[in-house]
Amino acid sequence: MNKENLLQDDKLKAAFDYFDKDGGGSISVDEIKEVLGVGKNISKKVWDQVVLEVDENGDGEVSFEEFK
Numbered sequence: 001m002n003k004e005n006l007l008q009d010d011k012l013k014a015a016f017d018y019f020d021k022d023g024g025g026s027i028s029v030d031e032i033k034e035v036l037g038v039g040k041n042i043s044k045k046v047w048d049q050v051v052l053e054v055d056e057n058g059d060g061e062v063s064f065e066e067f068k
Contacts, residue, residue: 009068016064025064028051032050032062033047
């Protein structure tokens with residue numbers, strides 16, 4: 001196993017966990033908004049678009065695999 005790849009996955013998992021506030025294993029629109037939208041007046045349509053860009057399976061949330 002490549003140590004560099006393993007460390008990269010650990011960093012990605014830590015970043016993913018930062019967004020996954022409820023620990024449910026996926027990132028919702030509300031969780032993204034909670035992290036990135038503090039104090040900002042951004043429409044729900046924009047937040048939905050952020051998720052749509054990476055939501056490969058169409059479930060409305062971002063899994064760790066989609067996040068990677």
